[in-house]
Amino acid sequence: MTGTTALDAELAATRLLRGVGQRVTRPRVAVLSQIIAAGDEHLSADLLLEQVTQHHADVHKATVYRTLDALTEAGVLSHVHLDRGLRTYHLAESAGHRHAGHLHAQCSECGRIVDLPPGVLGRAGARIEAATGFQLDASHTALSGRCQDCAGR
Numbered sequence: 001m002t003g004t005t006a007l008d009a010e011l012a013a014t015r016l017l018r019g020v021g022q023r024v025t026r027p028r029v030a031v032l033s034q035i036i037a038a039g040d041e042h043l044s045a046d047l048l049l050e051q052v053t054q055h056h057a058d059v060h061k062a063t064v065y066r067t068l069d070a071l072t073e074a075g076v077l078s079h080v081h082l083d084r085g086l087r088t089y090h091l092a093e094s095a096g097h098r099h100a101g102h103l104h105a106q107c108s109e110c111g112r113i114v115d116l117p118p119g120v121l122g123r124a125g126a127r128i129e130a131a132t133g134f135q136l137d138a139s140h141t142a143l144s145g146r147c148q149d150c151a152g153r
Helices: 006-019 026-038 047-057 061-073 124-132 148-152
Strands: 077-081 087-091 103-107 113-116 141-144
Touching: 006 026, 026 047, 026 077, 026 087, 047 061, 047 087, 061 077
Parallel strands: 103 141
Antiparallel strands: 077 087, 103 113
16 A cells, blocks of 8 residues: 555545445445555556455455446546556546546556656647547557666666
């Protein structure tokens, strides 16, 4: 955990769920508190399942996946599509994520996920729309390339 105790994360998860009108259930608090405790780290559903079941062995895989879907639909979580169909989750901007509106890049060599500032693409979206009519939403898909460490090798 990144400076957040398990109890602090559980309390924050409970407050957040109540604040958005979601039911406060043990599995929802367990999943959300793991994401809160992770800070800026992006967690896959499988990693969340592993972490949740370490403390709550009776929480089933399907419950974790349904919880992630419900919290994403409620605007509490955002997800990012990575290579090989993997999704990672983090708090959404509306839930107080400190990197509001950011984009993501994934290193094709080591798999590292890098948060990118919101304006990094400049007017690329507007140019794409002007040229093709396509409205770009790059917030749910990671750009692919090589991170600084891998590119330096």
